[in-house]
Amino acid sequence: MKNNYASPEDLRWKCYKCNIFLSVGPATLIYMGNKIKAQLPVCPQCGFVFISEELALGKMAEVEQILEDK
């Protein structure tokens, strides 16, 4: 999961607290002791990470399954 997982629609969301549109930034995904770096939509100010439905139920679910069976 090294790729960029931010779609243009994701970047239409704003961080409510910081009142800034999200931008693509680095984030870390951790599961079962494995760390994965990815480029995700994040609030450039506070770092709050946005996960879309497509990503959660697609690629993330797939990787979760692989890591669980490892």
Added chain:
Amino acid sequence: MDQKELRLIESKCIQEEPPECTAACPIHIDVRTFIANVARGKWEEAWKILRKTMPFPGILGRICDAPCKEYCKRKGAGQAIEIGMLEQACVKTQAPKQRIIPLPKKEKCIAIAVSKLSGLTAAWDLSRKGYEVTIFEAGGELGENLLSMPDEMLPHDLVREELGILFSLGVEAVLNSSVDDEKFLSDLLNRFDALYVGPDDGGLSSNFLERENVFSGGFSHYKAKSPVWQAAEGRWAATSIDRYLQKVSQTAGREKDGPFPTRLYTNIDNVAFATAVKPLDDESGYTPQEAMQEAGRCLHCECLECVKACSYLEKFGSYPRKYSREIYNNSSIVMGPRQANKLVNSCSLCGLCEAICPENFAMQTLCLEARRDMVQKGKMPVSAHEFALLDMQFSNSDRFAMAQHETGHESSAYVFFPGCQLCASSPDKVKNVYAHLRETLSGGVGLMLGCCNAPAFWAGEEELFEKQFSIFSGKWADLGRPQIILACSTCYKIFKENLNKANIVSLWSILDETGLPRDCTVIKSDVPLALHDPCTTRYESALQNNVRNLLQKIDQPFLELTAKREYAECCGYGGLMQNANPDLAKTVIKRLAGKSSADYVTYCAVCRDNLAGAEKRTVHILDLIFNKDGESVPAARKRPGWSQRQENRLRLKHDLLSDLWAKDETNRKDNDGIVLNISSEVWQILEDRRILVTDLEEVIRHAETSGQKFFNPDTRHFKTSLKLYNTTFWLEYTTSDNGFTIYNAYSHRMVVSGKEK
């Protein structure tokens, strides 16, 4: 499980045992594959199958007396397959080209003083193994007794051609030899390392025959005249000679040299009757077309009884023998993907395979052991069972669990334990039943709410199960160990295995013995209902009888499914299949729903709800007996969703405590005024994704107090997330004066963190 245990388990699955024909064949030709190729007109392939085991297929294929035919299972549905005639039809087609590559030359030479098919077969086998072979023939040409057969039956040119293969392998023939003369044979032993003499050589002294390098063998009676038995005799002699010269055991692993009884089971109950194809011309046998037609009658014998009956076993594309090997390998993996996790976790542990299997192969034992092993090693995927274990935790928490003597009683002769899922599905029926029991039984009927901990048992969580079960036992001991009345057959099974059997009784047995409620209006259906036995009652015939008695007592006509009693099928809840493999569970429940077109009646709340969830009209027997509310069509009642199931339990405890024990339990922490508006589409999403409303409430509560959320100026929707247990929930919503409107929800298990600034 070690290798030895694995082999013991594997050996119980008989799918790979040979079919009757192969087992009965003295040289064990793969008849089933041969016939399958004939049926498809694949003559070259059929030829190759014969060649694999049959010496001189051009000859033996024409004169084989097919003793296998007598054992053919087709006999039970018409007539045995004409295997001999199929062999003839095959070897009359053009033989595919072949190159025989013998093993490297061995510096040992063997004399064969038998010119019949047995001697020729020994020469055939030994020359391929690299031995120098010399045949001593009494007559003037090799294979004289084959050449004495009529040319139409066995063309002489063909015999010479097939025997020519021996010469191409370096076999020598010495003609006009005195093979009956012991002096002549004794002299051979000076030049040869081993000697094979024929069975009919009555003139030889036992002294001579007992020499360690002299091999003989043979049959009296008819077998001496049977071509395939002659070939077999030659083959065994060749094996003995080879083993003697290699200095290895004469006997080890040779139990199946000759015909043996096979353990393979083949069910012919549903096979259509069909007699053998008659050749148009009796003299010349089958034409290729006739042979193909006859071969088409072959049953292709195999067992697969359990696979035919179980969608789970079918789904993974193989059968228990293979599965046990996969599961064994899975648990032995140190690094790398464990590919059989899904296989291990998808079994409903219902035990139908064991009930069906002629050898009682128990897939459920294998899967449960593997789960326990995975849990112990910390290798169990969290997602496989978490939702069910959290639900169990809910049931055992103060929000649902309780234990009380009957009001006005200091002790209890009985305690009613309705089980978590009946309370989740039909809380009102639980109230009705409890009222009836209090009315009918004396000595005090206490009440215990909670879970029997079957989810922990099924998940292989032994420690958790022991812990929770002892908590339950403690509360039960505090009530004075009254007899437990059980409404759920899963509870019944778990309690029976973990408590003294005298301590439990099923609700159905109580109702059958003490009678039905006096004031109840039984709403029954005039058309017969199909009775579904829950899989956990598989061996509880007394309990199954109680239910049948009850249906008769209320005059409810019913019919039996084929999958009844011992052969009851699981609804997909068992073994947490529904959690670990929701798609498979859908297939399973559809299969069960399709057993009869009639509406169903059952006596398990989960079976009832799962059937209802699959659009199958189903009533719980309590819907019929305790119908005080005038519900008109209980069969159409929808399956309560996951959130509703928790809400029902929560409310049931609250209602019972306030109605019967005058306790006001208002400490429901989620009563802080959060109102959610959820459309039916979104409800479906929540159901499919197993997201509980209580979880949504918590996510919203967190977002609204912390302000941590996203906002979309285009749609004016909010989105937020919160990690609860091992799961992060995402929620898309809007706020208004009427509460929160939910548009979407999803979850993931990975933990996400961004760069803190």
